[in-house]
Amino acid sequence: MTRERLIHLCWAVASLLVMAIAIGPGVNNFVVAMMGDAITVDYPWLLESGRAVIARGGLPGTDIFSWTHGEEEWVQYQWLFEVGLAGIVDLIGIDWMIRLFMLLVVAIYLLIPLFGGVPRRVPYVLTVTIGAIALIVITINMSIRPGLMTTLFLLIQYVTLAKMRRGELFHGGFAIIGVMYLLWGNIHMGVILGIISLVLMLAGDFLEKGGFRRFEPADPDIEGQPLAPAVYLAIIGLAFAASLINPYGLHIYERIIDVSAQASHTANVDELQALNMQWVQGQLLMLLVGGFMVALTFSRRALTAQEIMHLVLFTAMGMFAARLVLWPALFFVLILPKALHHVWTDMKSRRSSLHPMLGAAEEFRTMIVAMVVLFGVVMTLAIPHNLAPQRMGLCEELMPGLAKIADLRRLEDRMFNDPTSGSCLLLVDPKARVFIDPRFDFYGGDFLAEAAAAMRMERDWREVLDRWGADSVIMRKAWPVIAALDRAEDYEKLFDDGVIAFYRRREGG
Structure with a gap:
């Protein structure tokens, strides 16, 4: 075995150990937290709302739950999530629903970024470690609620636009965005976050395409080219139009503005208060912010303008209201591994003593998949023995x-x-x-x-x-x-x- 090959294997083994250490506590802490927190006090009315829509064959015009507001119009803007929840629970039961929920969240923050959401040249150890940290951060507010679908749609949108920049998608990207916003507009008011993310991409790519800000990536092979403003305007127009295909049309955006303006409402909801930095979730979010600050020192070599905008805006939102921490955690998983990869690549170009490998080699992909799948099987078998006493969360x-x-x-x-x-x-x-x-x-x-x-x-x-x-x-x-x-x-x-x-x-x- 050559010296080069030995060093290569040492790096790979070290990376696998780091990933095992990260995946274990990260996924385990998430699963343990969700045994009691997956079901919140919103679950009963979400479930019964869906069942009511299915039974009626349409949306109720007025409130069906209270005697104080029974005559008032109820804008059921997330009706599709409620119907889906009711259908799944009635089909497979609450225990398997919770398992399905856990699997989806782990896929969003760990598996999809690891196997496609983040460019494959980025070392796995970075993606897995940051994804595992994110799984702990989101335990503040992750649960079976419509915000879960907004997280999934933000992920799909970000990955789709990245592929369009790299020339791997174009017309297919438009199709994905159109279908996604058609669903999103009927599932959650977080659809506005998707529009905001598109606007940030438009602004960032405009700055770089127009020469106002230079981005010279340390590893250009994993980066694409900024899209033209006309392409973004077409995407935003399509997204907005598709989101209006819902029972309430433009009224969902009016509702978003109305809810956001209710200061007294915000003051009485715990999860809308500022993120408590004494919590471990807040401290881990600050750890991710620290990684972002490191990448900022190499900003022109590590971060695009739109990536900086996403991390700054969504982190500020998460710190302002703990409920929103799901989304900065997602963008850290999608952006920070690639940025740190650029930082490492830039450092290697200046110091020949640094080894070219950081992370597991490509040939260990099968081992990583097997490790994640095995861990998932073990947790799935263990869940039934621990879940029942806490199945209904605060309602139990x-x-x-x-x-x-x-x-x-x-x-x-x-x-x-x-x-x-x-x-x-x-x-x-x-x-x-x-x-x-x-x-x-x-x-x-x-x-x-x-x-x-x-x-x-x-x-x-x-x-x-x-x-x-x-x-x-x-x-x-x-x-x-x-x-x-x-x-x-x-x-x-x-x-x-x-x-x-x-x-x-x-x-x-």
Whole structure:
């Protein structure tokens, strides 16, 4: 064996070890987190919304879940996700639905970037390590919700445009974008993020194609050529037009603007608060930002203008609102490995002592696939033994009590409830009508703030209940208003299991 071959194999083995170390904790931490967090309090109303659309054969015109807003128009802008969720759950069950969800997320952040999303000349060790870090970062907010599909569509769009720049796609790229936005406009309001990403690509390629910013990649073989502005304008026009083929047309964009402007709504939703840098997810995101800063020192050799714009804008969004961290994590996986590859290649061109290989050799591709597949099989076999106790997430501990409360409730009850109880109740009593549930953008910031203030005892809870004509209360025991209800002589406690309680106003009270 030659010295060159020995060094080559040493690099490859070291890279495989790094990847094994990264994949293990990264995927394992993600799977463990999702055993309790894949199902959120949004899941019940998303599921029942889909079932309602299937049963009716069309979208309901007004709200079907609350007695407080039952006559108001309900813009079901993510109806296709809800129908798909209901169909899949009813077909394969919730346990296999969670497995399918986990597999899709691992594919988005690890497998697709590893086997095509990132150019194959980029060392696997970079893509796998950054992908594994991203899988931990996204545990802040990843769950079975429509935002998952926005993540998938952002990935498809970014990879499609990269192939168009390299001349591997053109008309096929237009077809992919058209079909994708047709679906996206019926699945999630995150469709606006796709348009924003296209605009960033247009701006970045315009700067480089027009000579305003020079990009001289250290490894030009993995880069394409900037697309003409006319091509981008055609793509953006196609994307926007396709997204309008939905039951509400342009109204979905009006809805996006309206929801974004609800400052009081934002203030009452935990996951819309700024990312807490004391959390390990926030610290790992800063680690990725550190890698970005390293690449910026070689910016003209490592990063295109549109790549810089994507990382800056989406990272700022993720730090401003923790819910949005899914998308900077995605772009770090797609951009940072390639940028660091350019940095390494540039360093090699200046220092001949650096070995030309960083990462596993091409011949180890089969081994990597086998390693990932084996890990996936082991986790799939292990999941059933750990999943059942936490299957329904935050709803799990409430469901025994809610099932008993459902037997005590009267059809005509006008109950006051917290959002979590309101949504979880649908799992045991789909026909129940609630005061509020987690569809905060539907209820509006003022109504949410009023309900939250009453539950926190920040305003007169009796005044709120009397004004709305509520005659019963279903409330988790953690809310401060519980102590007041226990003291209230005109309310009778009918159920209390230490987790959730049910009260009804006494006759004449």
